[in-house]
Amino acid sequence: MESSKSSRETAINITESKSTKGKAAGTAPATTIVATTKAALHPRGGWKKGVAIFDFILRLAAIAAALGATASMGTTEQTLPFFTQFFQFHASYDDLPPFLFFVFANALASGYLVLSLPFSIVCIVRPHAVRPRLLLLIFDTVALALTTAGASAAAAIVYLAHNGNPNTNWNAICQQFTDFCQAASGAVVASFVAATMIMFIIVLSAFALRKP
Known part of the structure; x- marks a missing residue:
């Protein structure tokens, strides 16, 4: 925890489906989207x-x-x-x-x-x-x-x-x-x-x- 605000990271993996795997050659590898949510929390007291x-x-x-x-x-x-x-x-x-x-x-x-x-x-x-x-x-x-x-x-x-x-x-x-x-x-x-x-x-x- 760097400050009074807490940050949470959620990693969402997106992979290629089997139906599209063979259609496009040189498709980019599985992408990872990182969603960061920051909730402002009051300090305790x-x-x-x-x-x-x-x-x-x-x-x-x-x-x-x-x-x-x-x-x-x-x-x-x-x-x-x-x-x-x-x-x-x-x-x-x-x-x-x-x-x-x-x-x-x-x-x-x-x-x-x-x-x-x-x-x-x-x-x-x-x-x-x-x-x-x-x-x-x-x-x-x-x-x-x-x-x-x-x-x-x-x-x-x-x-x-x-x-x-x-x-x-x-x-x-x-x-x-x-x-x-x-x-x-x-x-x-x-x-x-x-x-x-x-x-x-x-x-x-x-x-x-x-x-x-």
């Missing part, structure tokens, strides 16, 4: 299989980041005692709509990423399949939009919690609710990490969809 394997690994990492962001934000709360134990300040993620949206967005994205793993395995087994990869590309874009929107909304609230806004008399609360702010900040960072990985997954899918 090739670079597309490597892209599909890397895609699967990135999906696992994005699932871990998105689930970590969801769990961290979903369990974020802190209670501060004020004078007595009967009068307390309490901060929880569900007190703020952007944080609530953050939890739902990352939970949906992580759930989708888990469901996309079988399709990613199909792309590893059949690297040249177009439909599964195109389907993943479409839904990956939706997951990226959800994750980025949730992380951006939560990041704005975390910034206000750390720095406040003197123009609107919004005070920074992170000096009191330190644990709450640390957990929320970590969740936002994890969500942006998941969004970055999904973005790389989309780039890989688009790259793998191009013709070889």
Whole structure:
């Protein structure tokens, strides 16, 4: 095999029949016609299989980041005692709509990423399949939009919690609710990490969809 294309040669022998053998003197000897058929075959997997394997690994990492962001934000709360134990300040993620949206967005994205793993395995087994990869590309874009929107909304609230806004008399609360702010900040960072990985997954899918 000289290249990725395989070539097959078929030899067809044509001999003289008995009826014509004696009629023509000096007839040319038996001729051999060589028919060459070349079939273009895709290499087994090739670079597309490597892209599909890397895609699967990135999906696992994005699932871990998105689930970590969801769990961290979903369990974020802190209670501060004020004078007595009967009068307390309490901060929880569900007190703020952007944080609530953050939890739902990352939970949906992580759930989708888990469901996309079988399709990613199909792309590893059949690297040249177009439909599964195109389907993943479409839904990956939706997951990226959800994750980025949730992380951006939560990041704005975390910034206000750390720095406040003197123009609107919004005070920074992170000096009191330190644990709450640390957990929320970590969740936002994890969500942006998941969004970055999904973005790389989309780039890989688009790259793998191009013709070889």
